[in-house]
Amino acid sequence: MTAAPGGREELALAKMLIDCDPGHDDAIAILFAARRCDLVGITTVHGNASLENTTRNALAICTLAGLDVPVARGCAAPLVGVATHAGDIHGRTGLDGAELPVPDRGPVEAHAVDFIIEQAERHKGELVLAVVGPQTNVALALRREPRLASWLKAITIMGGSTTIGNITPAAEFNVYADPEAAAAVFACGAPIWMVGYNVTRQTGFTQPEIDRLRAAGGGRTAAVIADLMQFYLDGQRRVFGLDIAPMHDVCAVFPFVRPELLTFVEAAVEVELAGRLTRGMTVCDLRNKRAGAPGAIQEARRPNARVAVASDARSLIAEVIDVVLAFP
Ligand code: BDR
Numbered sequence: 001m002t003a004a005p006g007g008r009e010e011l012a013l014a015k016m017l018i019d020c021d022p023g024h025d026d027a028i029a030i031l032f033a034a035r036r037c038d039l040v041g042i043t044t045v046h047g048n049a050s051l052e053n054t055t056r057n058a059l060a061i062c063t064l065a066g067l068d069v070p071v072a073r074g075c076a077a078p079l080v081g082v083a084t085h086a087g088d089i090h091g092r093t094g095l096d097g098a099e100l101p102v103p104d105r106g107p108v109e110a111h112a113v114d115f116i117i118e119q120a121e122r123h124k125g126e127l128v129l130a131v132v133g134p135q136t137n138v139a140l141a142l143r144r145e146p147r148l149a150s151w152l153k154a155i156t157i158m159g160g161s162t163t164i165g166n167i168t169p170a171a172e173f174n175v176y177a178d179p180e181a182a183a184a185v186f187a188c189g190a191p192i193w194m195v196g197y198n199v200t201r202q203t204g205f206t207q208p209e210i211d212r213l214r215a216a217g218g219g220r221t222a223a224v225i226a227d228l229m230q231f232y233l234d235g236q237r238r239v240f241g242l243d244i245a246p247m248h249d250v251c252a253v254f255p256f257v258r259p260e261l262l263t264f265v266e267a268a269v270e271v272e273l274a275g276r277l278t279r280g281m282t283v284c285d286l287r288n289k290r291a292g293a294p295g296a297i298q299e300a301r302r303p304n305a306r307v308a309v310a311s312d313a314r315s316l317i318a319e320v321i322d323v324v325l326a327f328p
């Protein structure tokens with residue numbers, strides 16, 4: 001801990017690698033982690049759009065914001081079946097709504113799976129892996145290097161839900177897009193933080209906040225982000241009837257920046273792989289969280305994750321907006 005100028009105690013910057021599928025909210029997570037963490041790399045995966053698009057989008061965001069962070073390309077398809085994309089929310093390119101710069105560099109040569117392993121070995125015991133897309137790269141890295149789980153400080157996941165889903169009534173998109181990978185990640189033994197749709201759908205930019213990004217005298221980055229967020233909010237209104245643009249992915253960064261803005265409970269989490277209606281659902285055993293629950297249920301299953309159940313949404317979003325406005 002170090003003392004901040006204002007007297008508040010602040011955590012030392014967490015070393016973080018973001019595995020993502022940009023994606024509007026992924027872009028915000030990248031910008032936020034670049035300023036509030038020690039961001040050692042970005043790995044890309046299929047998800048909101050094709051791997052080609054998510055990789056180009058990650059590079060374009062780095063170019064826009066002047067981030068000198070290596071980007072490694074990962075897997076184009078899930079472990080089983082074919083890729084699912086989210087064009088209804090993120091558009092044809094995965095990042096529709098604004099004119100993005102042509103990337104000023106390409107991805108590094110290493111595949112994302114190797115890059116994750118390399119970085120975890122280099123920063124043994126320190127690296128936080130923020131997984132905010134389908135978990136294919138991470139599952140393959142865990143399979144390739146059995147020591148990986150023990151090298152990581154934590155895996156923080158935007159994925160799953162303790163309540164409703166978005167891609168189906170039961171499943172959240174990132175887990176649904178590769179349930180076999182998610183099952184392997186939840187079972188890997190590393191300390192896991194799950195910030196799911198139950199919390200992230202309520203944690204987003206309002207229309208006045210998007211207007212503020214555009215008008216508040218921020219830089220070009222904030223202006224482009226405002227256009228992107230307007231497209232994304234319009235999609236959320238159209239598809240889900242939500243009146244905020246949920247900042248799903250950045251929520252997974254917060255446990256390592258401002259942990260007090262989220263509330264977690266420890267729980268056993270497993271991924272449904274077989275259900276006709278529930279494939280990709282995260283089954284979170286929250287039965288023992290009820291006051292007075294019988295002892296047998298309390299002891300039934302060992303928790304493997306800290307699961308977010310609430311956020312201080314307005315404070316969290318205010319902090320994100322400050323970071324975006326400070327970019328040139
Ligand atoms: C998740 O799915 C994607 O569309 C978002 O980027 C986020 O990671 C929300 O379900």
Ligand code: CA
Pocket residue numbers: 020021022023025026047048132133249
């Ligand atoms: Ca994402």
